[in-house]
Amino acid sequence: MSNLITYGAPTPDLSRLDRFLAVRALTERLAAPLSPEDQTVQSMPDASPAKWHLAHTTWFFETFVLRTHSPSYRAFDPAYEYLFNSYYEAVGPRHPRPQRGMITRPGVEEILAYRRQVTEAMVGLIDRGNDQCAALVELGLHHEQQHQELLLMDIKHLLSLNPLKPVYAPRRDGGDDETPGGPLSWVEFDSGLTSIGHDSKDFAFDNEGPRHRVWIEPFTLATRLVTCAEYAAFIEEDGYRRPEFWLSAGWDCASQRGWEAPLYWQRDGGRWSVFTLGGLQPLRDDEPVCHVSGYEAAAFAKWAGKRLPRESEWEVAAADVPLTGNMLDSGRLHPAPASGRGLRQMIGDVWEWTASPYVAYPGYREPPGAIGEYNGKFMANQMVLRGGCAATPADHIRTTYRNFFPLDARWMFGGIRLAEDLR
Amino acid sequence: MSNLITYGAPTPDLSRLDRFLAVRALTERLAAPLSPEDQTVQSMPDASPAKWHLAHTTWFFETFVLRTHSPSYRAFDPAYEYLFNSYYEAVGPRHPRPQRGMITRPGVEEILAYRRQVTEAMVGLIDRGNDQCAALVELGLHHEQQHQELLLMDIKHLLSLNPLKPVYAPRRDGGDDETPGGPLSWVEFDSGLTSIGHDSKDFAFDNEGPRHRVWIEPFTLATRLVTCAEYAAFIEEDGYRRPEFWLSAGWDCASQRGWEAPLYWQRDGGRWSVFTLGGLQPLRDDEPVCHVSGYEAAAFAKWAGKRLPRESEWEVAAADVPLTGNMLDSGRLHPAPASGRGLRQMIGDVWEWTASPYVAYPGYREPPGAIGEYNGKFMANQMVLRGGCAATPADHIRTTYRNFFPLDARWMFGGIRLAEDLR
Amino acid sequence: MSNLITYGAPTPDLSRLDRFLAVRALTERLAAPLSPEDQTVQSMPDASPAKWHLAHTTWFFETFVLRTHSPSYRAFDPAYEYLFNSYYEAVGPRHPRPQRGMITRPGVEEILAYRRQVTEAMVGLIDRGNDQCAALVELGLHHEQQHQELLLMDIKHLLSLNPLKPVYAPRRDGGDDETPGGPLSWVEFDSGLTSIGHDSKDFAFDNEGPRHRVWIEPFTLATRLVTCAEYAAFIEEDGYRRPEFWLSAGWDCASQRGWEAPLYWQRDGGRWSVFTLGGLQPLRDDEPVCHVSGYEAAAFAKWAGKRLPRESEWEVAAADVPLTGNMLDSGRLHPAPASGRGLRQMIGDVWEWTASPYVAYPGYREPPGAIGEYNGKFMANQMVLRGGCAATPADHIRTTYRNFFPLDARWMFGGIRLAEDLR
Amino acid sequence: MSNLITYGAPTPDLSRLDRFLAVRALTERLAAPLSPEDQTVQSMPDASPAKWHLAHTTWFFETFVLRTHSPSYRAFDPAYEYLFNSYYEAVGPRHPRPQRGMITRPGVEEILAYRRQVTEAMVGLIDRGNDQCAALVELGLHHEQQHQELLLMDIKHLLSLNPLKPVYAPRRDGGDDETPGGPLSWVEFDSGLTSIGHDSKDFAFDNEGPRHRVWIEPFTLATRLVTCAEYAAFIEEDGYRRPEFWLSAGWDCASQRGWEAPLYWQRDGGRWSVFTLGGLQPLRDDEPVCHVSGYEAAAFAKWAGKRLPRESEWEVAAADVPLTGNMLDSGRLHPAPASGRGLRQMIGDVWEWTASPYVAYPGYREPPGAIGEYNGKFMANQMVLRGGCAATPADHIRTTYRNFFPLDARWMFGGIRLAEDLR
Secondary structure, eight states: OOTOOOOOOTTTOOOOOOOOHHHHHHHHHHHHTSSSHHHHHOOSOOOOOOOHHHHHHHHHHIIIIHHHHOOTTTOOOOTTTHTTOOOOOOOOOOOOOOGGGGGOOOOOOHHHHHHHHHHHHHHHHHHHHHHGGGHHHHHHHHHHHHHHHHHHHHHHHHHSSSSTOOOOOOOOEEEOOOOOOOOOOOOEEEEEEEEEEEEEEOOOGGGGEEESEEOOOOOEESSOBBBBHHHHHHHHHHGHHHHHHHHGGHHHHHHHTOOOSSSEEEEEEEEEEEETEEEEEEOOTSOOOOOOOHHHHHHHHTTTTOOOHHHHHOOOOOOEEEEEEEESGGGGGOOOOOSSSOOOEEEEEEEEEEEOOOOOOOOOOSSSSSGEEEESSGGGSEEESOHHHHHHHSGOOOOTTEEEEEOOOOEEEEEEOEEEOOO | OOSOOOOOOOOTTTHHHHHHHHHHHHHHHHTTTTOOOHHHHOOOOOOOOOHHHHHHHHHHHHIIHHHHOOOOOOOOOTHHHHHTOOGGGOOOOOOOOGGGGGGOSSSSSHHHHHHHHHHHHHHHHHTTTOOGHHHHHHHHHHHHHHHHHHHHHHHHHHHSTTOOOOOSOOOOOOOOOOOOOOOOOOEEEEEEEEEEEEOOSSSGGGOOSHHHHHEOOOOOSSSSBBBHHHHHHHHHHHGGGGGGOOOOHHHHHHHHHHHHTTOOOOOOETTTEEEEETTEEETTTTTTTTTHHHHHHHHHHHHHHHTOOOHHHHHHHTTOOOOOOOOOOGGGOOOOOOOSSSOOOSBSEEEEEEEEOOOOOOOOOOSSSGGGGGGGGSSSSOEESSOOOOOOOOOOOOOOOOOEEOOOSSSOOOOOEEEOOOO | OOOOOOOOOOOTOOHHHHHHHHHHHHHHHHHHSSOOHHHEEEEEETTHHHHHHHHHHHHHIIIIIIIIHHHTOOSTTTTTTTTOOOSSSOOOOOOOOOGGGGGOOOOOOHHHHHHHHHHHHHHHHHTTTOOHHHHHHHHHHHHHHHHHHHHHHHHHHHHHHEEEOOOOOOOHHHHOOOOOSOOOOOOEEEEEEEEEEEEESSOOGGGGOOOOOEEEEEEEEEEEEEEEEHHHOOOOOHGGGGGSSHHHHHHHHHHTOOOOSSSTTTEEEEEEEETTTTTEEEOOTBBOOOOOOHHHHHHHHHHHOBOOOOOHHHHHHHTSSSSOOOOOOGGGOOOOOOSSSSSSSBBBSSSEEEEEOOOTTTTOOOSGGGGGGGSSGGGGSSSEEEETTTTSSSSGOOOOOOOETTTTTSOOEOOOOOEEOOO | OOOOOOOOOOOOOOOHHHHHHHHHHHHHHHHHHHHHHHHHOSSSSOOOOOHHHHHHHHHHHIIIIHHOOOTTOOSSTTTTTTTTTTGGGOOOOOOOOOGGGGOOOOHHHHHHHHHHHHHHHHHHHHHHTTTGGGGHHHHHHHHHHHHOOOOHHHHHHHHHTTTTOSSOOOOOOOTTOOOOOSSSOOOEEEEEEEEEESSSSSSOOOOSOOOOEEEEEEEEEEEOOOBHHHHHHHHHTGGGGGGSSSHHHHHHHHHTTTOOTTTTEEEEETEEEEEEEEEEOOOOTEEEEEEEHHHHHHHHHHHHOHHHHOOHHHHHHTTTTTSSBBBBGSSOOOOOOOOSSSSSSSSSSSEEEEEEOOOOOOOOOOSSSSGGGGSGGGGOOEEEEEEETTTGGGGOOOOOOOEOOOOTTTTTOEEEEOOEOOO
């Protein structure tokens, strides 16, 4: 068992300090199976090198917390301010994103030393109980958890480009207790005026609020995710060759990029295999389809005679769902077949594409300062995805959580749940 | 006066036949000032040659009406079915859009003959009172009116690329009765559950319905459009060089394309000039700013400390506004300064960028058949614009009308009206 | 016969004035079958609109002759200096080449008027016998003859993009006197020190001189051009799918552009057709293959176990060949099968790709002034082609003539003659 | 001194086995200062990761020698045949060049193990004195030496992209014995029929032969290379802004890429610095200019009123020059100022751009088999460079050696020597 990563189960009653240390340590455990070579390369402009994630999450604490609230703190290396800024224009100039993979130095060892210095300084600060920056520390931890998932997405993409199809971590299946979810069934929801969005005192990102009223028309929601077998039927029925199912931009995108199946699927003779963080695996029929773009999700739904849920519908349906599921702490690192009864797989497994573009909620205001760049400026040409995935830290998800990606993105763990109007 | 185009005032009580003939004739009048050379060239992939518009609007009637409902009709040229199909996959293969400008033959004369044959056949059909296709004819006329506006947008773009800055039609100003609208004022709107969308028996595009309930938070709306003087102040205050005002994708877009002002603005010494369908003109301070992208509209609004209205807000505000304004029939072909009092310029002048992505209304279903491709498949990565512009035929607008363009589009007549949350 | 173009047979004893008028008139006859629409469009960045050729050849006389040597001459339109400059940096700024197709105004009629004014002014100048500029006029006429061929190449490319496959001029075949040339035979040439390049007092372009010594190794040259049947055999033997025949850059180019046959060939069922200036025609086996790139020419030669000739070899072989062949004046506008005996088709039919990059001859110096930009600055990444083609004016060719194109160019009339080392 | 690389002085009397071991060991010493991170990244499509060079040079011996001539040899990993094939189509499919940087596994350690296995197997083979493959082994060693230089070029490019400007190896200067070469002087050469090309029994690449006669016109050659001070004067006189000096394609290239100085030059305030393998250094006036493209070399020569030498001229001039100079074994890794008298710097310092396109010599035939792909298929759109550079192994150069790069390449050590016609 010593070569298995422990991904850390969330314990809500951790002290602030312990939680800080747990999040920091998990990032390093996620990078541990990767060689310095693996941690250095950027596989595409949208992805970042693993060691960049290690450094950037550290830069966040150094820049936004230590520099302001810890007067005696001395920067590890002044050049890092430039090198590891992601997109905060207010902080100053930054290294261009598509060039992140060119930064072979500092190497992994130096970045781990950087992490140690910042973690130690942060421990001192948290010990001193500086309440002023507690919110910033909390934000920094959620930021780091986002990058934990990004690190896994990015490294999966990189390894997939290697003809040797390397294994990041041996696959862990759920074992005998998994029984396929059976045929698709539906839950109905009534119309009415309701509210969505975050409003408690617990942490949430700015884009989850303010809580506000929305009118919901009656709808039904599938009780489980679309499976690989169902998606394969779409492929068999020429789903990728029939424009009538596709958004016009989706049709162009799929044609230009030669898409014929989800990302990471490959046909070996008459059978499908799928590249996973556990290496190349035979496709399992009852697993949720994953790594589809929003265009493919929409085309599948139209082929199926259904539609994607709106984010308000999803949130209404999720209101009573427990915050548990197949997430990072399961160590599976891959979506799992549905099991049990009722509305399942809402949390974990795959991020569920919605029909809702990512826009500000009524009354939304960006926070002041550099932190204001966190979410608002990305509200263009992206769609909302909901529910977390098998690579999301378990204590990082909320039913109000709004993830967002462009319609053509496939490298995150994105999947499909169907919905339909009720008349 | 003989060299002036008459753009046709709408008379709501026209017979169906007279309305058909009036729309067809106006298209030809709009092309009349253009040489065969002008009518042939495609200035960019998004634009089409003027003679393509003449042919495609005719193809629509031939393909969707005559072929089905007029058994004795013989196609003008079977090749046209391929050449002048815009994007209807269900009709069959089509000439690639970016290649429309390569089709020098058929020439303008042949296309006018094509128009005459189809118009005559349609007159026979309408005379016979075929009720089955009355809805299709109506759709065909609204389709042709859309292309009347596109023809003007496209020809403006083409002529703007000519260093000689040619005049499409001599500029007609409004004369002495125009008095500047004064400082910006605001109208307030209460919160509440209301309905938007089309529901009468009159014609509307499928995307305008179904009428459905929405909750509105309290807001205010500017009583007039943003002027060129106001937009010039944004430029003077380095609006194009300060990322804090911009959506991230907008900042990248503006940087890559080197935007420093609206499309068609050029600085001559210390003054701005603007290219219009009446040639190059000194910029007029009190005119609405026009030919800005959605990115620029959003950046301006943020600089101004306001925001863009949602489409539901705009529609609620427009409910009581008369359907009159500076539209194609004024012959001005350019937005005009605000005059009068109260909520002005809602109809005509410029299409107003909203903060609402273009998505299906709850309960929306695409019509069956090829006509179903009219709107639904474009619901991705576009924003809604409202209210019509100076190039829109006056009887073509409705307060429920949803125009849509990508955030980076600038060649349509797009402008800005500000809104703000009310607390 | 009245609808046939007369392409003008060269009469060497024409007076300077008559020759001037004959060249100018031929350009206009070449444009006559084209509508204003045809004359306006630019089909790709390498090509120019027909009316641009009409204007630019006129601009040459206006700019380099009239402006300097005719003090009373008044420019037709000062803007034309900018609009119709091709690449002469010394003359001042110019309209970007890829934007030539955007200039719908001036139209064809205005450009013909421009031609008339400049022609008349030139007639006056030539009448006055201004010897100072005789060389410039001569250069201007050869320049215009180059553009006559370019006009035909460019219009062929444009018309080929039209699915209607329009006819520029009805095809004229050579009739009964054409007998196929039989199997390929070879002429041998000895080694020795010889000279190539222009050195008489007759006109030649600067790049044809100075005449200089070269050492020639023994070689043989095919007595005729490679035929379509021979090239089809290369295709049948998977020539386009076997990298061993190709230059590395040629393989990449052909793969990326999806080349599977010469430009303008298309397979209709089991047979090849070829687009010509006379429309789409069945491919004729004994015609020379045409519209191949230098990459294809080199791959074919390697497949055939031969090589392309060097330009020095070609010129040595051509020394005793009469300057006659299938050129523009035949009106055929397409290469013709070989007939007769001995070394044939050296002049006319197709430009023959050589193995020689286009570089300066030893001792070459660019002429002073703007005219110096005529040739020298293009001596990079181009290959020499020799011998003229079916679209070359008959009095425009010389055995020292060096045409040049990049290896990937296919829209000129380029073909293949094989050579081989003799040991 | 222990942290200095020993680059190995050539000893011509080495046994074949010792030479084999020396070359192999030097490759590993060149990689030694690089971290696994440094060795993994590909900085641009033209470059390769350092560890790819280590593997590919090993693949060459495994594929072309061991697999054929050592029946008992078992491949280290069958996947490497695909992963580390550079461009040999005859060997089978290969990993796409621009994707070389994605192969993070095998890591540096595994590739060193691969090197050890192949080196050992080769030692056995050479010990057995297998004469059949002696020529292949020799080719393999020269191939590896080429990659030693490529490794240095590529790693220099990669490190230059790092804002930290890392040092590959501390700079070693020549010390006190270097005295600037003084003003430019010239050597004259007579016209005549002579021969160039390789013809001895010693190793040479196929493209260096056959030896053949060429006629040379009288010319002069500069006795030393163009210096940084001279090149800086070209920049000061607006060399990069005056099109009259440039080839047309060069002007477009420089404009599009924003070139304003040689690669690796940067202006720090009023002074130039230059990035070297020893880090960022102040520019030294008397050093040869380096990392210029062929376009810049040609533009500089034209500005200077001279021209670049033809490769035949260079070879004639180099005939009597000793094969010594500032090469890899000096450890300087950077061109050095001229010292001494007469014709200097012909060997080493910088590869000298010639005016000669890279084409086959008369009588050239590609060797049969995969080895035939070594040189011939690259004879398109490249220019010949002569004389070796500061990164070339000293026993790898010959006066007949023909290096070749496209005109726009700057990352190799390319510099300028002027020539002129003699009348």
